[in-house]
Amino acid sequence: MILRRLRINSIKIAGERSFAIDQARGRLVLISAVFMLCYMVIAARVIDLTVIQGHLGHERTASLQDSHPSATAITRADVVDRNGVLLATTLKMASLYADPALITDAESTAKGLVKIFPSLSYGDTLQKLQSKKHFVWVQRNLTPHEQYAVLELGQPGLGFQRTDRRIYPQGELSSHLIGYTNVDNHGLAGIERSFDRFLGDGKPLTLTIDIRLQHALRREVQKAMSDFTAKAGVGVIMDVANGEVLAGVSLPDFDPHKAGAANSDAIFNRLSLGVYELGSMFKIFSTAALLETHGSPMSTTFDAREPLKAGRFTINDYHAQKRILTIPEVFMHSSNIGSALMGLEVGTKVLKDFYTDLGLLTPMEIEISEVGKPMVPDPWGDVSTMTASYGHGVATTPFQLTSAVSTIVNGGFFVKPKLILGADNDNKSDLRIVSPQTAESMRKLLRLVVSDGTGKNADVPGYSVGGKTGTAEKIGAKGYDRKRLISSFVGVFPMENPRYAVMVMVDEPKGNKESFGYATAGWVAAPAVARVVSSMGAILGIPVRAQNGVPEISASLKKYVRFEDE
Amino acid sequence: MKRMWRKYLTVFVLAGLSGGLLLQTSQSVQQAEDELRRLEIEVENERETIRVLHAEWAHLNRPDRLESLAGQYLELVPPDPSQMLIDPAAQLPNPFVPVMPSVKPSYLMNAQPVSTGSSPPLSVVKPKTKPSKPDESFNDLLDQVQNGGGE
Numbered sequence: 001m002i003l004r005r006l007r008i009n010s011i012k013i014a015g016e017r018s019f020a021i022d023q024a025r026g027r028l029v030l031i032s033a034v035f036m037l038c039y040m041v042i043a044a045r046v047i048d049l050t051v052i053q054g055h056l057g058h059e060r061t062a063s064l065q066d067s068h069p070s071a072t073a074i075t076r077a078d079v080v081d082r083n084g085v086l087l088a089t090t091l092k093m094a095s096l097y098a099d100p101a102l103i104t105d106a107e108s109t110a111k112g113l114v115k116i117f118p119s120l121s122y123g124d125t126l127q128k129l130q131s132k133k134h135f136v137w138v139q140r141n142l143t144p145h146e147q148y149a150v151l152e153l154g155q156p157g158l159g160f161q162r163t164d165r166r167i168y169p170q171g172e173l174s175s176h177l178i179g180y181t182n183v184d185n186h187g188l189a190g191i192e193r194s195f196d197r198f199l200g201d202g203k204p205l206t207l208t209i210d211i212r213l214q215h216a217l218r219r220e221v222q223k224a225m226s227d228f229t230a231k232a233g234v235g236v237i238m239d240v241a242n243g244e245v246l247a248g249v250s251l252p253d254f255d256p257h258k259a260g261a262a263n264s265d266a267i268f269n270r271l272s273l274g275v276y277e278l279g280s281m282f283k284i285f286s287t288a289a290l291l292e293t294h295g296s297p298m299s300t301t302f303d304a305r306e307p308l309k310a311g312r313f314t315i316n317d318y319h320a321q322k323r324i325l326t327i328p329e330v331f332m333h334s335s336n337i338g339s340a341l342m343g344l345e346v347g348t349k350v351l352k353d354f355y356t357d358l359g360l361l362t363p364m365e366i367e368i369s370e371v372g373k374p375m376v377p378d379p380w381g382d383v384s385t386m387t388a389s390y391g392h393g394v395a396t397t398p399f400q401l402t403s404a405v406s407t408i409v410n411g412g413f414f415v416k417p418k419l420i421l422g423a424d425n426d427n428k429s430d431l432r433i434v435s436p437q438t439a440e441s442m443r444k445l446l447r448l449v450v451s452d453g454t455g456k457n458a459d460v461p462g463y464s465v466g467g468k469t470g471t472a473e474k475i476g477a478k479g480y481d482r483k484r485l486i487s488s489f490v491g492v493f494p495m496e497n498p499r500y501a502v503m504v505m506v507d508e509p510k511g512n513k514e515s516f517g518y519a520t521a522g523w524v525a526a527p528a529v530a531r532v533v534s535s536m537g538a539i540l541g542i543p544v545r546a547q548n549g550v551p552e553i554s555a556s557l558k559k560y561v562r563f564e565d566e
Numbered sequence: 567m568k569r570m571w572r573k574y575l576t577v578f579v580l581a582g583l584s585g586g587l588l589l590q591t592s593q594s595v596q597q598a599e600d601e602l603r604r605l606e607i608e609v610e611n612e613r614e615t616i617r618v619l620h621a622e623w624a625h626l627n628r629p630d631r632l633e634s635l636a637g638q639y640l641e642l643v644p645p646d647p648s649q650m651l652i653d654p655a656a657q658l659p660n661p662f663v664p665v666m667p668s669v670k671p672s673y674l675m676n677a678q679p680v681s682t683g684s685s686p687p688l689s690v691v692k693p694k695t696k697p698s699k700p701d702e703s704f705n706d707l708l709d710q711v712q713n714g715g716g717e
Contacts, residue, residue, distance in 0.1 A: 044589070052593060086624035092614055169624035215629030462647040538644040 075164055076185050077204040079178060081211045082421050087178055091167050093141040094160040096150055099134055102157035106130050109155050113138060116149045141165050168256045174214050176269045177248050177368065177419060180256035191419065194369050206421045208244035213237050216535035217247040221504055224528040225251060228509030228519060234270045234398045236503040240406035240492065243415030273370040275395040276505065279472030280334045281490050282391030287331055287445065288408050289346045289354040292438045298327050298560050302338040311383040315340050318471065319454060326560040331445045332453025334469060336390045343389030344382065351385050357433050358404040359416060360396050367419045372397045391470060402503045405490050409446065409498040412439045447495040447554040452561065458491050458526035460533045462544030464553065467491035467529065469521035484508050489525035493533055494545060495553050500536065504528045
């Protein structure tokens, strides 16, 4: 129209003005061409979006939303046991949120939600749905069934956000070692805490524990606890060569999925954080100190006829022999008097240094941050030396004790407890604490305790278990309480060439009919260790030792022992 | 004037052609990208499914669960150390040789009793097609047999 009029005008107007009109026309043509191009592009794009890829549109927007969180965040890595069995993993779970502005009928929606999630209260839910916000969490971590039920409500104001959730397929089985995380997947305890950054970066971890042994150990510690109506229990299985913890149990334990709801007693890690006076098990270390530093022959005698006066204490024997005892006799009858005299002979400084070398007096190094500080007598005088020789006045963690025993029986090489597999291939140290001769003597002595001494109940025919009992009185309101005991046993097998150390500790056991009322280590912890060893043999397929013909490793010590019936 | 029109026409046709080609290329790129994204999401979903299945597998194979199931359904108990061989390597058969013979041993085939009319039928314990009680244990069965013999 405009162009035509312009053309008509151009006919009328000629001459000097025609140039200006031409210019204006040219501009108008250009402008209309540009506009036409724009409309054409828009038209093409509309056709493109609606006709050509109209069918893709929905799918794309939906899937973009869906894939968003997984594309950006790295999932927290898995934790597996030494055989690759899954201990902790991260799964995506849907969490339900609501946009109250889009909720059409808040009351019926709230009713529907309460029906799906019985834990929600109707009032709270309704209040959330009627709020003025644009985003409120309704429920975290839905199961697929719940998610389906919510979708069936058909409420446009409800949506799902996929969030990561830490899952522990083995439940409470090793909750104290693996630990747990908070809602935001940050480790709060155990391996989850100490390797928080590492796991968060998506790097998986392999632990030294074997879930089968873990189960067997837990079962037996549980049984010992229920048989003797005890308060708590601890169990450790350690590879004596390198200190790898094959199993570690602290009971009562907790479900890591609901760590927040567990009480502090269940959360408490008795393996590495709890320090206990473990009693006569320390005779292993004081005897080793005597053999190592003085080279005393087995025939060395100690007068255990009379209770020993030490300051304000009187040292008595549980299994009193009331006679002069040789080293093997002191050890197998677990004579406190004999051990106290041994400690005096070793000397205060030497004994203290020896304990320190074994790692008993300083907080241990381990891959979890729950580490208890050992209780050490301060000042450490001669009386402390005497009591420390049979494990009183010194308190350590079960992990520390087991690794110190491992250090002595493995041939004398220092080991420390280890939870992560494969960092340095076999973790064998060449730091020698005791000589091979001392290690050999200690193996014989430990075997003697089980073959003829206080630990007879720990014997498993074919596996030549060696070990030491430890019964300690707990400290009550007025000094040591005779009724409240900590009964423990550390076993090592096979004694000819030790491979595994098994430690069981039971807190406040009460004697029962089978134990003739006794709640001491020989009746409570030793049988539990025997059952653990027996299960381990079956699980790991450990070959048994020929029982006829081959003399016991402890046989050579029998000549120093006077038996009752002789 | 005519020549100029032809020139414009050529330019327009060429421009149109190249525009069309460009559109087609961009469309195929778009479609390829969509396909890629779809596949990536599919892979991610499959990975997630595998993770879930791994977790479920680990959960179902919990030692305590297996133990209770074994106690429920198997007539087997963990071996006692006294049942173990001194030197397993020397005495156990090679685990890779099948333990079960592929053909039934001949004595099993010949074990069917031959019924001879007049004489009373031999008491042959026929295997039941279905266990009378599904949860009946082998020990229950043994008890029944022993009680029957005593009467």
